[in-house]
Amino acid sequence: xxxxxxxxxxxxxxxxxxxAVEAGEGSVVKVLPQLLDQHGRxxxxxxxxxxxxxxxxxxxxxxxRGGARLAVQWKAKNVDFAKLKLRAEMRCxxxxxxxxxxxxxxxxxxxxxxxxxxxxxxxDYKTFGQIVAWRVTLLEGDHELGQLQSFLWSxxxxxxxxxxxxxxxxxxxxx
Numbered sequence: 001x002x003x004x005x006x007x008x009x010x011x012x013x014x015x016x017x018x019x020a021v022e023a024g025e026g027s028v029v030k031v032l033p034q035l036l037d038q039h040g041r042x043x044x045x046x047x048x049x050x051x052x053x054x055x056x057x058x059x060x061x062x063x064x065r066g067g068a069r070l071a072v073q074w075k076a077k078n079v080d081f082a083k084l085k086l087r088a089e090m091r092c093x094x095x096x097x098x099x100x101x102x103x104x105x106x107x108x109x110x111x112x113x114x115x116x117x118x119x120x121x122x123x124d125y126k127t128f129g130q131i132v133a134w135r136v137t138l139l140e141g142d143h144e145l146g147q148l149q150s151f152l153w154s155x156x157x158x159x160x161x162x163x164x165x166x167x168x169x170x171x172x173x174x175x
Contacts, residue, residue, distance in 0.1 A: 033070050069117050
């Protein structure tokens with residue numbers, strides 16, 4: 001009888017502790033690639049309409065640009081926030097050269113929503129170019145919790161020389 005009681009007590013303790021050892025969960029909810037002006041602003045007012053209009057103006061007028069950023073919304077639970085970080089991989093086009101940029105940032109937990117950003121400004125932006133495709137990964141240490149990528153990420157050829165090779169010429173039909 002005492003053995004059965006010990007077994008049920010051990011089982012109850014194990015079931016009580018089970019949620020504490022649950023694996024962490026997380027995801028990248030949204031990524032907004034945005035241009036910045038010379039003052040580091042992506043918009044002139046908090047209106048979404050104004051933001052979209054200002055982004056259109058910055059796309060049309062390259063001389064007004066002073067940088068670029070990826071604004072990332074993410075969520076996570078049951079994780080060690082001290083080990084949590086975001087990695088942004090970007091494929092950028094400067095003149096006719098495709099190059100790759102990877103940045104990692106530790107994240108800060110927000111009160112209502114978790115937003116982080118990757119900024120490229122000033123002299124770094126001059127050598128950066130236009131963002132063609134991106135992939136953002138949420139990591140806890142080396143463990144991947146979530147990932148979001150642009151629809152062009154998988155369609156861009158990693159080797160820039162391979163992407164500029166001419167298509168094979170069609171063979172003429174036999175006479």
